[in-house]
Amino acid sequence: MKLAYLQLALSMAFVGANVAVGKLIVEHVPIFLFSEMRFFIALLFLIPMLVISRPKKVQQLQKRHWGFLFLQSFFGVFLFSVLMLYGVRYTSATAAGIITSTVPAIIAILSFFILKERLSISQAFSICLSIFGIAVITFQAPSLNSESNSLLLGNFLVFGAVISEALFTIFAKKLSAILSPIQLSTGVNIIGFLLFLPFAIKEAVTFNFMNLSLSVWFLIIYYALTASILSFVLWYRGVANIKANIAGIFTGFIPITAALVGIVFLKEPFGWNQSIGILSVLGAIYIGTREKLIDGGQIDSA
DSSP: OHHHHHHHHHHHHHHHHHHHHHHHHTTTSOHHHHHHHHHHHHHHHHHHHHHHHOOSOOOOOOHHHHHHHHHIIIIIIIIHHHHHHHHHHHSOHHHHHHHGGGHHHHHHHHIIIIIOOOOOHHHHHHHHHHHHHHHHHHSSSOOOSHHHHHHHHHHHHHHHHHHHHHHHHHHHHHHTTTSOHHHHHHHHHHHHHHHHHHHHHHHHHTOOGGGOOHHHHHHHHHHHHIIIIIHHHHHHHHHTTSOHHHHHHGGGHHHHHHHHHHHHHSOOOOOHHHHHHHHHHHHHHHHHHHHHHHSHHHHHHO
8 A cells, every 4th residue: 555655646746846847948949849848758768668567458449448548638637737838837836736736636536426436524624724825825925016917817828727627537537447557547638639649730830940959859758758658557556455545645646746846946935824825735745644543444345
């Protein structure tokens, strides 16, 4: 169980760090083109990995399973990427990261209605902490100037990405017992590649690839390997062993790593609101995982 926790934490840490990395990349590369490059690079690694792994048996997928795989890619890859990358154009990486602290709340609610998973009192309390953190960072010092309106737009776009990420987790849970992490990762990347392809072609026609520096190419490759391979594989491995609403708590690592990377590398300001947001997330993770460790059997059998 502790291994599953570690896998989920590392997966979300990569996602959080990539909020700031993506913000840097889209300053030089159009969003759809960058996303297509990301999936292409990832598939160069995933397809050989899939061949080498030689799964002993691939179960026959039913139509609904193919539907879940497509929905995973559409929400967790296509919509999440578009909304997050456009969102960080208008808001800071720190704010975007902390906004994603609402992912556990959305996952828990969707798990309750879709997966019929029980929502305990302590989980509900941890959700409240996440919501408190997002409220502090999102609605600070309201004003009517154009800059604050842009920040608000960016925040709402990022929240749309949050909903997409939550739906990705729900559909991942439905397929985790049928396909291996490598198979799932390869599948969602192929579908993501196809979804972005027509938009990427349009942007590639007028884009000068020679203008990209080596540092930007390095960031693109790093993003592809961590966002499309490591984070997917680690998340699929972890979510296969615990309930979706418990796994959702670990998305709290997104705002922590996003804030730290934004502060250190993007020189973004760090104030009391970010501090309270991060402390709220850490409290939510502690409460949720503490309940799991104390009463793990009961939760697993629910």
